[in-house]
Amino acid sequence: QSVLTQPPSVSAAPGQKVTISCSGTSSNIGNNFVSWYQQLPGTAPKLLIYDNNKRPSGIPDRFSGSKSGTSATLGITGLQTGDEADYYCGTWDSNLSVVFGGGTKLTVL
Amino acid sequence: QLQESGPGLVKPSGTLSLTCAVSGVSVSNNNYYWGWLRQPPGKGLEWIGSIYYTGSTYYNPSLKSRVTISISTSKNQFSLKLSSVTAADTAVYYCARHIIRNNHENTWLDPWGQGTLVSVSS
Numbered sequence: 048q049s050v051l052t053q054p055p056s057v058s059a060a061p062g063q064k065v066t067i068s069c070s071g072t073s074s075n076i077g078n079n080f081v082s083w084y085q086q087l088p089g090t091a092p093k094l095l096i097y098d099n100n101k102r103p104s105g106i107p108d109r110f111s112g113s114k115s116g117t118s119a120t121l122g123i124t125g126l127q128t129g130d131e132a133d134y135y136c137g138t139w140d141s142n143l144s145v146v147f148g149g150g151t152k153l154t155v156l
Numbered sequence: 157q158l159q160e161s162g163p164g165l166v167k168p169s170g171t172l173s174l175t176c177a178v179s180g181v182s183v184s185n186n187n188y189y190w191g192w193l194r195q196p197p198g199k200g201l202e203w204i205g206s207i208y209y210t211g212s213t214y215y216n217p218s219l220k221s222r223v224t225i226s227i228s229t230s231k232n233q234f235s236l237k238l239s240s241v242t243a244a245d246t247a248v249y250y251c252a253r254h255i256i257r258n259n260h261e262n263t264w265l266d267p268w269g270q271g272t273l274v275s276v277s278s
Binding site for chain 1: 191200201202203206214215216217250254255256260261262263264265266267268269270271
């Protein structure tokens with residue numbers, strides 16, 4: 048049982064847009080910034096978004112993040128087959144720990 | 157760059173020990189913590205804990221009683237020990253640089269090591 052709640056799976060066609068939600072509480076998302084990670088099959092997670100909506104260098108602007116209250120959202124536009132991966136949200140929790148969502152599997156149909 | 161190393165097989169009730177060798181940046185850099193995470197096969201990510209160059213640590217409350225994270229500034233590496241392991245501790249273990257700012261309001265992990273699979277079995 049993950050502290051943050053994500054949909055298990057989402058899907059969309061190539062070229063389309065998809066959003067992935069991440070729901071928490073005032074103990075975590077409500078009072079802290081959110082990061083997002085992409086895990087391609089068989090590889091380590093990679094940082095996609097930090098501080099709710101900032102992209103590290105090298106991450107295309109097709110990826111975006113936002114936060115409102117106790118929820119955060121990852122958006123991906125211009126979907127490509129190479130975007131098929133598991134996506135995780137993460138943040139700090141008031142019990143002094145890093146917490147993650149259960150992960151969302153993106154399928155590009 | 158971060159690289160995990162250690163035994164791939166640990167016996168039940170034993171202690172899992174892993175080391176993360178860091179290159180390209182000093183673990184003594186006061187801007188960063190250094191963290192351990194794990195991912196059981198087919199499941200999601202779990203943070204284990206993080207350490208600062210001073211030795212200050214944060215641990216996942218659910219694992220705290222079994223976890224010790226240490227750091228060696230001379231070797232530019234940090235280590236994980238997890239005691240009393242069971243099959244539930246079988247996972248890919250990752251190390252990562254952990255950025256913590258503004259009293260933890262801003263926190264993220266980047267980059268991550270490639271991960272190492274540790275199986276707990278007799």
